[in-house]
Amino acid sequence: MITESKFQQTYNFGFIDESTKKEIRRKLLKAVAIPGYQVPYSSPEMPIARGWGTGGLHATLSLIGPEDIFKIIDQGSDASVNACNLRDFVKRMTNCRTTFDTAEATLIQTRHRKPEEILTDKQIIVFQVPQPEPLRSVERYEFKTRLMHAEADYAKMWVSLYESYVKFGAIMQGAGYPVRVNGRYIMTPSPIPRWDVPNLSMAPCLHVFSAGREKRLHCVPPFTKVEPLEFEDVKFHVEDFGAITCAASGGDKAFMDEIYESETSRKFVMNDSNFMDKVRSGTRPPQRLFTNPTV
Amino acid sequence: MLRETVYNEIFDSQRHFRTILDSMSRPGKLNRFAPIPLTPPAGLAKPAAYVGLALLNADVSFHAELLGPEAVAYLRVNTHAQAAAPGLADFFFVRGSDGGAAALIAEAKLGLPAYPETGATFVFQVSRLGKSSNIGGLQLELTGPGIETREIIFVEGLNPDLITAIKTRNVEFPLGLDAMFVSEDESIMCLPRTTRVLVTNL
Numbered sequence: 001m002i003t004e005s006k007f008q009q010t011y012n013f014g015f016i017d018e019s020t021k022k023e024i025r026r027k028l029l030k031a032v033a034i035p036g037y038q039v040p041y042s043s044p045e046m047p048i049a050r051g052w053g054t055g056g057l058h059a060t061l062s063l064i065g066p067e068d069i070f071k072i073i074d075q076g077s078d079a080s081v082n083a084c085n086l087r088d089f090v091k092r093m094t095n096c097r098t099t100f101d102t103a104e105a106t107l108i109q110t111r112h113r114k115p116e117e118i119l120t121d122k123q124i125i126v127f128q129v130p131q132p133e134p135l136r137s138v139e140r141y142e143f144k145t146r147l148m149h150a151e152a153d154y155a156k157m158w159v160s161l162y163e164s165y166v167k168f169g170a171i172m173q174g175a176g177y178p179v180r181v182n183g184r185y186i187m188t189p190s191p192i193p194r195w196d197v198p199n200l201s202m203a204p205c206l207h208v209f210s211a212g213r214e215k216r217l218h219c220v221p222p223f224t225k226v227e228p229l230e231f232e233d234v235k236f237h238v239e240d241f242g243a244i245t246c247a248a249s250g251g252d253k254a255f256m257d258e259i260y261e262s263e264t265s266r267k268f269v270m271n272d273s274n275f276m277d278k279v280r281s282g283t284r285p286p287q288r289l290f291t292n293p294t295v
Numbered sequence: 296m297l298r299e300t301v302y303n304e305i306f307d308s309q310r311h312f313r314t315i316l317d318s319m320s321r322p323g324k325l326n327r328f329a330p331i332p333l334t335p336p337a338g339l340a341k342p343a344a345y346v347g348l349a350l351l352n353a354d355v356s357f358h359a360e361l362l363g364p365e366a367v368a369y370l371r372v373n374t375h376a377q378a379a380a381p382g383l384a385d386f387f388f389v390r391g392s393d394g395g396a397a398a399l400i401a402e403a404k405l406g407l408p409a410y411p412e413t414g415a416t417f418v419f420q421v422s423r424l425g426k427s428s429n430i431g432g433l434q435l436e437l438t439g440p441g442i443e444t445r446e447i448i449f450v451e452g453l454n455p456d457l458i459t460a461i462k463t464r465n466v467e468f469p470l471g472l473d474a475m476f477v478s479e480d481e482s483i484m485c486l487p488r489t490t491r492v493l494v495t496n497l
Contacts, residue, residue, distance in 0.1 A: 013305050022352045025312045029350075030412035032319045033473045033487035035440050039412045063316075065309045121321070150408035150469075182440050182489065184468065202443075206320045221320045224440035 014061040015093040020044045024062040024217075028208065031219040036181030037149070038132050043215040053086055054212030056109045056128035060090060063124060063208075064107055069097045071105035076113040076255070076271035083111070102274050103285065112175065114196040116254050116275040117285040119205035121222060127190040129211035132218060134178040134188040154186050157229070165234055177236070180227045181220060189226075194238045195255040198290040201226035235293040246270045251279035253289055297372050299333055302348055307331055311349040315475065318485040323437040323446030325424055328481045336365035340420040342477035343388050344369070347418075351376040351386060358384035361393055362420075384415060391421035391453040391476065400460040403472055411469035414488065417461075422452030424478040433458070434496040439489045447495075448484060450476060458494055461486075 012018065020042055027041040046054045064070065070090055074083035078100045086109065091098055099105050102117045109126045119125060135145040138156040148154065157178060164172045175191035179200065189197055190209055200207060200220055207220040220226055228236040245252045247259075247267040254275060256268040270276035278285055302308075307329070314326045328345050335344040339362050347370050351357060356379035359366045366388065367378050376386075381402040389396040396419075406414035423430050425448070432451030435458070438444075453476070465471040471488030486492060 018304050018308070019352050019354075022308070022350060023354060025316075026350055026355070027412065028316060029319050029416070029473070030414075032316065032441075033471075033489065034411055034469050035489065037411060037469060040410075063313065065313060066306065146409045206316075219320075221441040223321075223443045 011093060013066075013094060014064055015046070015089075016044055016058065016061050021062045024058055027217060028059070028062065028219065031208070031217055032206070032221050034185075035221055035224050036185030036187040036218060038187075038216040038218045040215055041217050043212050046212070047089070048085075050213040051130065053082055053109075053111060053128045055210035055214075055217065056111070056126050056212070057086060057089070058212060059126045059208045059210040059217060060107065060109050061093065063126070064090070064094055064096060066094070066096065068094075068107045069099050069105050070094075070107050070109070071099050071102065071274075072109040073113060073115070073273070074111040076115075076257075076275075077273040079273065100274050100277075112191050112193075113255070113272065114192055114199055114207075116270075116272045116287050117278075118288055119203065121204040123205045125205055125207055127192070127207065127209045129188070129190040129209045129216075130213070131176075132188060132190075132209065132211040132214050132216040134176075134186050149185060152184065157186060161229060161231075165231075171230075171234065171236075178229050180229060182224050183227075186229070187218060187220075187226075193255055194228075194236070195290075197226075197228050197236075198238065199288055233295060235295050237292045238290050240292065241268070244268045246276060246279070249276050249280040251276070251284065253287070254279075297369060299348070299373050301332055302373075308349040311345045314483060315346060315349065315485070318475070318483045319441075319473070319487055321441045322439060322486050322490040323435070323442060323448045323484060325426065325448070325482050325484055328483060330481060336363070336369050338362035339366035339369060339388065340477060340479065342481045342483060343418050343420050344373075345481075346475060346477065346483075347374055347376075347386070347388065353377075355385040356383060357386040357388065358399065359388040361389050361395060361399070385413075387415060387417045389417065389419060391419040391450070391457065394454045394456050396454075397456050397460040400457065400464060400472065403464075405464060405467075405470040405472065408470065411471070414471050414473065417472055417474045419453065419457070419474060419476045421450055421476050421478055423450075423480070424476060424482050424484050425449045425451075433494050436493040436495045437486070438491045439487075441487070442490070450484075452478075455494055455497055458492060462492060 074080040210217040230236040351374035353375040403415040430449040437446040474486045
């Protein structure tokens with residue numbers, strides 16, 4: 001009697017075939033060894049369109065094992081459509097436990113936020129990245145941006161930040177603020193708000209960034225210096241919510257969503273849904289907050 | 296028996312990969328592999344075989360000449376990777392005590408400025424790795440990404456010439472070599488090219 005359970009399933013564990021997983025794993029190791037550098041990888045076909053989170057799925061499915069507890073968020077929320085569908089897919093392909101609880105998860109996939117709660121050294125966070133090349137706005141050709149990274153030639157980037165300041169009186173980049181990793185590579189942190197950018201620096205968890213459509217992945221290892229680009233006299237600022245409190249939980253000091261109620265009124269709620277639930281239940285988890293400089 | 300039958304290609308390789316990834320992200324941290332009863336030939340240590348089976352496939356090449364022809368045959372049969380000359384190989388398997396490996400380090404590829412990830416990976420087989428000084432051997436002081444302040448680790452069975460050879464080749468970041476150290480008790484410790492290494496007891 002054949003007892004090999006491998007052939008009783010329609011798909012391989014984690015959907016991707018083992019040979020391709022190995023390739024992605026080797027690239028992940030090199031991405032960790034060269035923080036902030038974009039490693040080209042295979043980006044195999046997935047049952048969703050490229051640009052809808054395939055990069056995140058490639059990284060997640062190459063990392064995940066049967067003991068992992070998986071959490072996925074989209075814009076801070078466990079319940080938005082991209083997160084729900086990808087969670088269902090990962091669950092069906094791996095039969096892993098899934099959770100909404102940030103502290104319980106061992107592997108977190110995210111689109112456009114890093115959770116407010118401090119992640120530990122037992123956790124890996126995977127970012128879905130639409131455009132991994134921070135220099136794309138100043139240089140359209142890939143072979144040239146690659147050369148610019150190789151030579152650490154970031155003059156055009158600095159000029160574009162300066163031009164933004166001269167035109168508008170501030171560096172206008174909101175989501176995906178360019179950062180310098182380990183004093184070498186300029187990297188995009190994926191379109192996370194400025195609020196989350198300081199939390200990438202010297203964090204205990206491993207950050208994996210993966211762009212499926214662009215076929216690139218990069219990493220920020222734990223305890224690695226990540227500095228947002230700023231000038232001596234024009235400093236990086238995070239979003240200032242002032243005295244705004246969350247309409248659902250009453251808490252403050254978190255990244256807020258603005259909700260319009262009628263023509264004249266609006267309210268704010270915390271963007272990180274699990275964090276809001278915890279604040280509401282009275283157990284606010286530890287957070288790392290950035291204080292804006294005065295200049 | 297040359298071909299491994301006990302190794303689960305899906306779950307064992309995943310578990311071992313996560314161990315390697317954790318070590319690579321946190322240089323100087325000791326991690327123990329989940330044990331699998333592999334039977335590699337005499338020259339090839341079991342944890343080195345774990346690394347080989349977890350990461351190698353037909354897309355990459357390796358160099359394991361110094362461990363003997365049985366080790367080369369074992370890796371080729373079980374991973375389908377190709378044996379290659381030192382100047383071309385992606386992975387190297389060597390004994391940490393073997394000063395002759397310095398010549399391989401000097402010849403291994405470092406990657407290109409535009410594609411630094413093509414630099415080689417070395418797997419050094421050492422006798423013991425540990426956090427306390429009652430393990431003999433080299434005392435390494437490590438700083439760099441992945442390390443909060445600094446890490447101290449003791450490596451027994453590692454020729455200091457190899458550390459010097461690696462440091463010589465890793466001066467021009469982002470070009471460089473990444474190193475893994477595996478011990479007889481099936482632990483692993485990694486030194487990616489970003490880690491600054493100081494031998495403090497020589």
